[in-house]
Amino acid sequence: MALWTLFGLKRGSVTTSWxxxxxxxxxxxxxxxxxxxxxxxxEGCKACAEICPTHAITMQPPAEASTGSGMLAxxxxxxxxxxxxxxxxxxxxxxxxxxxxxxxxxREDLVWAHEAGPxxxxxxxxxxxxxxxxxxxxxxxCNGCESELQALNNPxxxxxRLGLFFTPSPRxxxxxxxxxxxxxxxxxxxxxxxxxxxxxxxxxxxxxxxVSGGIAEGGYACGSGLDDVLPVDLYLPGCPPNPAALIEALxxxxxxMPQRLSGGRINHAE
Amino acid sequence: MSxxxxxxxxxxxxxxxxxxxxxxxxxxxxxxxxxxxxxxxxTTRRLxxxxxxxxxxxxxxxxxxxxxxxxxxxQARGKPFMLWRCTPDAPVPSLAEICPLxxxxxxxxxxxxxxxxxxHPEPRRLIFHEGARVVEPPFKPDYPPGMPIxxxxxxxxxxxxGGAGDDVQLLPFGPVRADVVESAEFLFFYVGExxxxxxxxxxxxxxxxxxxxxxLDPAAGTVVxxxxxxxxxxxxxxxxxxxxxxxxxxxxxxxxxxxxxxLAEMERLYNHLHYLGHLADTTTLKVGQAEGKLLEExxxxxNAQLTGSRFLRSILTPGGLRRDLFPRGWLGExxxxxxxxxxxxxxxxxxxxxxxxxxxxxxxxxGRIAFDQGATGPVERASGIDRDLRRDHRYAAYAELPLTVPxxxxxxxxxxxxxxxxxxxxxxxxxxxxxxxxxxxxxxxECRPSPDTQAFGWAESPRGSLFYAVHVDGEGRLARVKIxxxxxxxxxxxxxxxxxxxxxxxxxxxxxxxxxxAGCDR
Numbered sequence: 001m002a003l004w005t006l007f008g009l010k011r012g013s014v015t016t017s018w019x020x021x022x023x024x025x026x027x028x029x030x031x032x033x034x035x036x037x038x039x040x041x042x043e044g045c046k047a048c049a050e051i052c053p054t055h056a057i058t059m060q061p062p063a064e065a066s067t068g069s070g071m072l073a074x075x076x077x078x079x080x081x082x083x084x085x086x087x088x089x090x091x092x093x094x095x096x097x098x099x100x101x102x103x104x105x106x107r108e109d110l111v112w113a114h115e116a117g118p119x120x121x122x123x124x125x126x127x128x129x130x131x132x133x134x135x136x137x138x139x140x141x142c143n144g145c146e147s148e149l150q151a152l153n154n155p156x157x158x159x160x161r162l163g164l165f166f167t168p169s170p171r172x173x174x175x176x177x178x179x180x181x182x183x184x185x186x187x188x189x190x191x192x193x194x195x196x197x198x199x200x201x202x203x204x205x206x207x208x209x210x211v212s213g214g215i216a217e218g219g220y221a222c223g224s225g226l227d228d229v230l231p232v233d234l235y236l237p238g239c240p241p242n243p244a245a246l247i248e249a250l251x252x253x254x255x256x257m258p259q260r261l262s263g264g265r266i267n268h269a270e
Numbered sequence: 271m272s273x274x275x276x277x278x279x280x281x282x283x284x285x286x287x288x289x290x291x292x293x294x295x296x297x298x299x300x301x302x303x304x305x306x307x308x309x310x311x312x313t314t315r316r317l318x319x320x321x322x323x324x325x326x327x328x329x330x331x332x333x334x335x336x337x338x339x340x341x342x343x344x345q346a347r348g349k350p351f352m353l354w355r356c357t358p359d360a361p362v363p364s365l366a367e368i369c370p371l372x373x374x375x376x377x378x379x380x381x382x383x384x385x386x387x388x389x390h391p392e393p394r395r396l397i398f399h400e401g402a403r404v405v406e407p408p409f410k411p412d413y414p415p416g417m418p419i420x421x422x423x424x425x426x427x428x429x430x431x432g433g434a435g436d437d438v439q440l441l442p443f444g445p446v447r448a449d450v451v452e453s454a455e456f457l458f459f460y461v462g463e464x465x466x467x468x469x470x471x472x473x474x475x476x477x478x479x480x481x482x483x484x485x486l487d488p489a490a491g492t493v494v495x496x497x498x499x500x501x502x503x504x505x506x507x508x509x510x511x512x513x514x515x516x517x518x519x520x521x522x523x524x525x526x527x528x529x530x531x532x533l534a535e536m537e538r539l540y541n542h543l544h545y546l547g548h549l550a551d552t553t554t555l556k557v558g559q560a561e562g563k564l565l566e567e568x569x570x571x572x573n574a575q576l577t578g579s580r581f582l583r584s585i586l587t588p589g590g591l592r593r594d595l596f597p598r599g600w601l602g603e604x605x606x607x608x609x610x611x612x613x614x615x616x617x618x619x620x621x622x623x624x625x626x627x628x629x630x631x632x633x634x635x636x637g638r639i640a641f642d643q644g645a646t647g648p649v650e651r652a653s654g655i656d657r658d659l660r661r662d663h664r665y666a667a668y669a670e671l672p673l674t675v676p677x678x679x680x681x682x683x684x685x686x687x688x689x690x691x692x693x694x695x696x697x698x699x700x701x702x703x704x705x706x707x708x709x710x711x712x713x714x715x716e717c718r719p720s721p722d723t724q725a726f727g728w729a730e731s732p733r734g735s736l737f738y739a740v741h742v743d744g745e746g747r748l749a750r751v752k753i754x755x756x757x758x759x760x761x762x763x764x765x766x767x768x769x770x771x772x773x774x775x776x777x778x779x780x781x782x783x784x785x786x787x788a789g790c791d792r
Contacts, residue, residue, distance in 0.1 A: 007618060008557040014564060026571055031578035053486075053493045082493045083584045087592065096578070137446055138453040140475045143788040144500020144581055147544075149450045151570070154547075154563035168448035184421045185399055185474040186453055189445050215497045220408040220419045221478035240500060242580060 015158040018244070019257060025244040026156055032100030033079050033237075034086045035265070036112050038070025040093035045071075048085035048094055054078045054208070054215060057085055057094075070114075076102055076264050077110035077211045080239040103236045103249025104261045107227070110211070110235060116263025125202075128174055129254045130163045134204075135173035135197070139190050140183035140222055144240040145207040149179070157243045164250055170196040175234075175253070181209040182229055183222040194230055204234040204253070206246065211237045295664045299350035300342075300726060307362045310341075313354065314365050321346050323641070324365075326737055326754035327375035329383045334411045337385060342726065342737065342754075347662050351726070364390040371644030374762050382409040397473050400426050408481065426471050428457065437461050445474045452787035460773060468768035472761060475791035483751035488514045488719045488740070489588055491748055495738070496583045498753060499789035501544075503579075504530075504537040505731030506738075506753075507586040512665055513727030513740040514588035520717040524709045526590035530666040532597065532704045533582050534729065535697040540569035541732035542690045542697075543612065545784045549687060550619065552777040553628040561615050565608065572604055589717030602705045609698040616691045629684035633767040633779030636681060645763040646756045647734020648693065649783055652678045652685035659730040670707070671700045683782035690784070721746050731756055733784060755789035 016023035049057045049072065056078035060071055070093075085094045104110055136149060152159040153166070167173050170193045182190060194203070205226045208214040213224035226232050236249040251257040260266045305313055314324070325342040332338040339362065341354040356362065364387035366373035376387045377396035384407035386393075398404055401423040406413055431438060444455035455471040479498050483491050495510035496503040508530060515522060522530075547562020570580040576597055577585050585591050619625055635645065640653035650657060658675040660668040676692035678685035724741045734756030743749035764783050768776065 003618065003622070004555065004557040008560070011561070026567070027574065028571065029575040029578055030580065031584070051490070053490055080493065080497070081579075081584070082496075083578075083592075084493065136450045138451070138475070140477050140791075141452070141788060142497045142500040143452055143786050144497070144503075146450055146452055147501050148580070150544075151563070151567055153450075154567045155560045156564060156567045166450055170446075180475070181477065183475055183477055184418055185402070185476065186445065187421065188423070189453070189474070193446050215494055216477040216479060216482060218416050219478040219481050220413070220417060221476050221481075223418075239497070239583075240581075 014155050015161065016156060019248065019251065020162075027098070027100065027242055027244050030098060030100055030242055031081065031083060031096050032098050033076050033081060033102060034083065034094045035097040035099060036070075036072065036074050037093050037095070038072065038114075040091045041071045042091050042093075043071075045090065047088040047090065048072065051084045051088050053082060053084070054080050054212070054217070056080075072112075074112035074264060075110060075212075076112070077107060077235060077237050078208065078214075079237060080208050080215055082239070099266045100238060100242055100245050101248045101266065102238060102241075102261055103234065103245065103252045104259060105234055105253070107211075107232070107235055109259070109262050110237060110264060112264030114263070116265065116267075125254055129256060131165075132163065132175055132250070132254060133165050133167040133173050134175045134177050134250075135167055135170045135193065136177045136179070137186075137190055137193050138180055139178050139186040139210065140180035140216070141207065141209060145179035145209075148240045148243055148246065149177070149206070151243045152246060157247065159247070162247065162251070164247075170194075171198065173197050174200070175202045175204055176230070177204045177206050178210045178226055178230070179207050181213040181216045181222045181225055187223070187229065190229065202233040202253070203230045204236065204249070205232050206236050206249075207241055208237040208239045211235050214239065295669065297348050297350055298663050298665075300353050301350050302353045302355060305354050305356045307356060307358060307360045310354075310356060310365060311363055311368065314369055317343060317345075318369060322352075324369050324372055324644075325351070325735070326739075326752070327372055327379065328739060328752040329379045329385060329409070330741055330750040330752070331411050337383060339379070339385075340739070342739070351663070353726075358385055361388045363388045366391050370642050371759070371762060374758065381407065383407050384410065394427055397476050399471070399473070408478065426455065427469075429459075429467060429469050431459055431467055438466060444471075454787050458773070458776075463773050465768055465771050465773055465776065468765050470761060470765060472787060473791045475787055477792065479792045480751050480753055483748045486748050488742060488746070488748055489717075491740075491751065492587055496581075496586075498792060499755060499757075499786055500581055501541055501786060502537070502731045502733065502736070502755070502789055503581045503583045504533045504586070505729040505736050507583075508534060508666070509727040509729040509736050509738040510740065510751075511586050511588045511727065512729070513725045513738045514719060515717055516725035516727065517723040517740065517742060518588065518717045518719045520589050520715055522590050523712045523715055524667070525594075525711045526713040528667040528704050528708050529591060529595050529713065530586065531668055531671060532701055532708075533577070533585065534666065535701045535704070536569070536573055536576070537582055538697050538732040539694065539701075540566050540573065541784075542694050543569055545690055545781075546616070546619065546687075548784075549629075549683075549778070549781045550625065552781040553625050555619075555622065555625055558615075558619060558622070558625065565612055565615065568608055568611075572601065572608070576601060587714070587717075588719075590712070590714035592714070594713045597705055598708065602702060605698060605701055612694055612698075616694065619687075620691070626684065628775075628778050629687055629782065630682060632683040632775045633771065633782055634682045635763065635767050637679075639766050640681070640763060643763040643766060644759045646759040647731070648686055648689040649734065649760050649763065651676065652689045653681040654679040657735075659728050659735050663728060665729065667704065671703055673700065683779055686782045686784075719746050733757055733786065733789070734759060753792055755786075755792065757786045757790040760785055761790050
């Protein structure tokens with residue numbers, strides 16, 4: 001045992017101070033949601049809409065196209081970050097980006113819109129800002145989201161430093177963090193977990209599957225994510241969302257960071 | 271019986287391709303045999319007597335009214351695979367009594383296709399729970415698309431314990447369990463500290479992923495394959511792409527083959543580092559846990575720096591890679607730093623008595639049970655079974671890499687730890703060799719699937735053997751995709767190490783298997 005104490009001491013601190021200090025978010029090189037630049041679209045080109053595996057990109061009805069949103073309807077709540085659209089786009093209207101921080105309190109913030117609505121001021125969640133307890137439920141994920149959620153407690157991210165904790169029982173939980181498209185077999189256990197939580201209680205849809213069903217949506221075995229299953233207070237698409245994206249979304253929820261996302265794009269000025 | 275052979279890599283796709291095609295590994299051929307239902311039992315007995323092993327069983331509709339059963343079989347090492355095809359025009363006997371690992375595959379076929387096997391020793395649902403309202407099996411050709419199979423109530427199968435009496439208590443645990451874990455329910459029948467019987471109720475996470483492929487263009491299937499088991503994205507994409515390449519007679523350029531091996535080993539690395547951290551956690555070695563999780567994080571960050579994805583996604587495609595990768599000049603140094611840290615960490619674990627005390631003799635898996643019940647990957651190699659698809663049915667650039675396959679005979683959690691620790695070392699050696707020998711050149715070849723074809727693809731994932739069977743219809747679209755994931759095999763085996771064991775050892779034993787649920791449930 002003494003061996004390990006010495007080993008740990010010699011290792012020193014490896015925890016990042018991001019986002020509250022100057023440290024790294026650890027996401028160098030990570031590709032996020034493709035950026036959409038409607039002005040660059042070629043007339044009549046449907047390449048991205050045809051290749052998108054989750055219909056995150058669809059063609060606008062002509063009447064809508066003239067209002068400034070361009071020819072495409074882009075819903076980042078459906079995007080699985082597969083980058084296929086950026087590869088087939090001939091003009092650069094859809095470009096790879098590092099925009100992975102897509103946490104938002106309203107579903108409509110995830111949809112590209114010409115007129116980006118004003119940033120929503122997060123509800124004051126008095127009493128929870130410095131201490132939030134999270135119960136996670138896997139409602140049929142691919143285990144990618146769990147891998148990143150588990151990474152939140154590794155020494156690099158060290159979620160506890162931010163006053164955010166995973167709790168074993170829904171009885172002690174403030175936030176229900178759900179991953180997966182909600183399989184039919186997990187529907188009732190998920191509802192039961194929610195019912196077991198004391199009020200006030202909130203729900204986070206983490207990962208594109210939980211937001212919209214993702215790649216597995218529909219079929220005989222699963223649904224389309226959390227909408228129509230539970231009231232969602234926080235959306236975070238991503239496939240999977242990385243640990244920094246999860247941290248940022250949780251801090252937005254607690255009004256400790258501003259939401260940078262509206263109209264389906266991140267305001268990089270802030 | 272009729273036989274014909276189709277080869278893993280065809281050389282008939284053009285004179286230029288033929289000149290550059292690598293030599294064909296003969297063990298990668300698939301020899302087909304047509305069997306009548308009444309020939310299955312005798313043929314299986316003969317296969318087992320000759321040291322062969324069943325790999326997977328699945329069904330598909332070869333015509334709208336014509337169901338076909340397909341058994342993929344490994345013969346002794348160095349020999350090609352065999353594919354038994356059987357049309358169920360007479361009652362089909364269950365093979366589970368003589369070849370137990372087949373039991374789950376048969377039950378899956380019953381659940382999804384409605385075909386019942388005669389004299390099945392476990393004639394119960396597997397994929398669907400007791401409460402599931404199955405109006406019609408969902409893989410029937412006329413099944414209404416999108417019609418859900420709803421699940422009502424929490425009914426589940428509870429095994430009966432003969433002669434147990436009132437002293438035996440039942441602990442149902444899950445499907446929502448403590449900590450951030452995947453959903454599954456575990457039933458423990460116990461007296462005091464002793465577990466008499468253990469039954470994992472899986473398939474809460476069944477998403478119908480195999481059905482999700484149907485109708486897609488084969489190129490688009492990779493994105494789905496990458497999301498069957500997130501922490502096995504490379505292995506799934508690789509096995510899938512190789513199946514599509516085989517049925518397209520496509521030869522993947524050498525640079526792509528080498529980079530695929532690099533990606534597959536990077537996937538093994540972060541998974542195995544996670545495994546060590548998790549194992550240290552269950553043995554309450556807190557600093558050891560932190561170190562394992564930290565090294566995993568460092569490996570994942572390297573993944574992102576190389577590919578843009580912490581899970582190495584969005585790179586593979588049928589025909590090669592979607593884009594070139596540039597690991598030269600920086601990755602080797604980073605990997606060497608990580609190797610030094612991992613090596614010191616593993617050495618320290620191996621010198622910690624409290625850690626070893628909890629692993630030695632825990633969760634013993636006998637080699638015979640491992641073979642019969644279908645254990646795969648590090649689990650079977652820790653029980654003395656020397657199998658590895660990277661060596662036995664070579665793919666990507668593995669034929670040219672210095673591959674060592676660590677095998678242990680102990681069969682306990684300690685042996686499983688040692689196998690994985692040795693595989694980490696071996697992975698670092700192969701990754702450095704790849705960086706040294708990585709050839710220049712294109713990373714993508716044209717890959718156009720021929721209509722009405724079928725092929726297998728496989729990969730040795732961090733958790734063991736992974737198979738894809740891919741069928742393409744007359745219009746060149748995916749007609750059926752069957753996935754055999756390593757955790758489907760190992761979940762079948764795992765309970766044999768829990769029955770008659772100690773409650774305090776359970777978490778350590780489970781961690782030592784390194785199971786995923788998403789891959790198993792699909």
